[in-house]
Amino acid sequence: MNRLEELSQSLEIVRSNIAKVAQHEVTLIAVTKTFPTSDAQILHDLGVRDFGENRDAEGVEKSAIIPATWHFQGQIQSNKLKSITSWATVIHSLDDPRHFEIIEKVAPHPLQIFLQVSLDGAHHRGGAGLEDLYALAALVEKSASHTLAGLMSVPPLGLAPNDAFAQLSLIHTAFMGQFPEAKSLSAGMSGDYEAAISHGATHVRIGSSILGSR
Numbered sequence: 001m002n003r004l005e006e007l008s009q010s011l012e013i014v015r016s017n018i019a020k021v022a023q024h025e026v027t028l029i030a031v032t033k034t035f036p037t038s039d040a041q042i043l044h045d046l047g048v049r050d051f052g053e054n055r056d057a058e059g060v061e062k063s064a065i066i067p068a069t070w071h072f073q074g075q076i077q078s079n080k081l082k083s084i085t086s087w088a089t090v091i092h093s094l095d096d097p098r099h100f101e102i103i104e105k106v107a108p109h110p111l112q113i114f115l116q117v118s119l120d121g122a123h124h125r126g127g128a129g130l131e132d133l134y135a136l137a138a139l140v141e142k143s144a145s146h147t148l149a150g151l152m153s154v155p156p157l158g159l160a161p162n163d164a165f166a167q168l169s170l171i172h173t174a175f176m177g178q179f180p181e182a183k184s185l186s187a188g189m190s191g192d193y194e195a196a197i198s199h200g201a202t203h204v205r206i207g208s209s210i211l212g213s214r
Helices: 003-021 037-045 056-063 078-087 097-106 130-141 161-178 193-198
Strands: 027-031 050-053 069-072 090-094 112-116 147-152 184-186 203-206
Touching: 003 027, 003 037, 003 193, 037 056, 050 056, 056 069, 056 078, 078 097, 090 097, 090 147, 097 130, 112 130, 112 184, 130 147, 130 161, 147 161, 161 184, 161 193, 184 203, 193 203
Parallel strands: 027 050, 027 203, 050 069, 069 090, 090 112, 112 147, 147 184
Antiparallel strands: none
16 A cells, blocks of 8 residues: 555544544644655645644745645744744644744734643643633734634643543633633544544644554
């Protein structure tokens, strides 16, 4: 089986699985980190229009070749923001107001921004605590250029994904009470995207289930 056949088959399985559980529109983001641009090109030819990268250098390289919506979902480093915002149009991992202040200064185009929320209060995996989330959201909402898309989270280590996504769903529902336009929820990866969708995820970030093991 050649690479086109491999990717076509795995992509069809993922799309079918999403269709089985989704009661709402779901954006499939193909996460191509560590895989070659040629794989992203094949997926684009198969109809994928949303791609995710955790590393700025790979995003720069691939986005220059593949015309698509590019999502940055890695932990943000201040010194990389000028470059990240040059190629990404969606940021999934904003958790610090200082980073947004830099985005306001350097981003060359409007961005859709998800706020990353920590479900266990531990910040080593990224994410704002609930005590900081609303203030950060108010900051983004006031922007004349950028749009508050919604929330993103990664299940904490040791917590069952289903429990994590149930918790995230409650947080998002309460959050929309104050920010009703922030309707999107970025949650779920290769091992747990079906559970995430069942709890309201609108964006899933799928790597290995499509592209194989790294």
